[in-house]
């Protein structure tokens with residue numbers, strides 16, 4: 592079975608450098624490795640000092656580099672899917688009104704990068720795929736797309752062709768969506784299936800994991816904590832944190848030592864937030880990480896002979912349990928405060944909103960007829976309590992902000 596490691600973090604913190612070091616390490620172990628950039632501003636070519644583009648190029652024994660360009664992928668690999676998606680989500684592909692509130696689907700073109708990664712994975716050509724992702728915000732938008740889009744598709748295409756055709760005129764007005772015509776159906780079905788498989792792959796705890804790269808400074812630490820929370824919300828597994836550009840204990844001047852002490856404070860904070868997740872500390876080098884020798888140095892310095900290529904931690908993120916009078920669903924939300932979270936139920940979906948991030952979880956069949964009784968956020972976990980619905984009660988249970 593292949594393996595996918597996704598690197599993300601704020602812009603400029605060292606994602607590409609650290610992803611490259613992982614790739615070099617994996618290749619040296621004899622694993623056929625693809626280092627692929629899904630960043631709109633890729634810089635694999637810079638760091639390896641070679642020409643990289645839309646087709647994988649060799650960069651040494653067992654090592655290949657690829658920079659994905661969503662526009663090129665749409666043109667060359669997925670023209671039909673792209674057309675069908677536009678029919679479904681509107682010509683801009685951007686905004687779509689939901690039943691309850693407005694949801695935005697940002698730059699869905701990037702989805703084609705994920706589909707390409709899935710296709711490469713399925714080809715079985717590589718033992719390991721290392722993804723150098725865009726800065727965190729974009730990565731989060733990207734990683735929530737497969738689930739969000741498949742959820743929409745299920746709403747609009749759950750009941751077969753006839754039903755959709757009957758619904759179409761109403762739906763058009765109400766949901767501001769052009770439903771696919773019958774000719775496009777097979778493509779839509781195919782797309783939906785693709786999205787479901789893609790999610791399963793990216794969330795498969797034996798295949799995929801996300802590694803966060805950061806530097807010990809306030810803005811970066813705050814963003815890293817937030818992305819950790821959102822990655823958990825969407826059920827992605829985080830199995831490594833890299834703290835980059837750490838100053839030495841004696842940085843040579845009072846000025847630099849002052850910065851060193853500020854860094855220490857943030858390193859301690861990261862250690863407490865990411866307790867249980869392997870943390871790798873990386874020195875601030877007196878040189879850039881550029882060229883094979885510098886990548887190799889980074890690799891030898893911090894990746895050593897540790898077991899870094901396997902999935903390093905497994906966390907259960909979505910746990911359904913039977914309990915008194917019903918069920919509970921527990922979701923890890925590290926660092927979430929109760930006031931950031933809203934939970935409500937719509938038919939058989941639970942909608943969890945954490946600040947601007949919204950996740951709809953279709954409930955399993957065992958919970959048919961159940962309704963939310965209450966919910967709470969404590970110690971980094973959201974716990975939602977369901978009870979069996981009594982006859983005659985309203986279908987839609989709204990649990991307000993106070994969780995009652």
Ligand SMILES: Nc1ncnc2c1ncn2[C@@H]1O[C@H](COP(=O)(O)OP(=O)(O)O)[C@@H](O)[C@H]1O
Nearest residue numbers: 602603604605606607608836874875876879880
């Ligand atoms: N530990 C380090 N010490 C010194 N320079 C570093 C270190 N890590 C990264 N760099 C340099 O910082 C810049 C940004 O790194 P890069 O890996 O491209 O970040 P990102 O991919 O997150 O934007 C590059 O010039 C890189 O060579």
Ligand SMILES: [Mg+2]
Nearest residue numbers: 606607630634
């Ligand atoms: Mg980069």
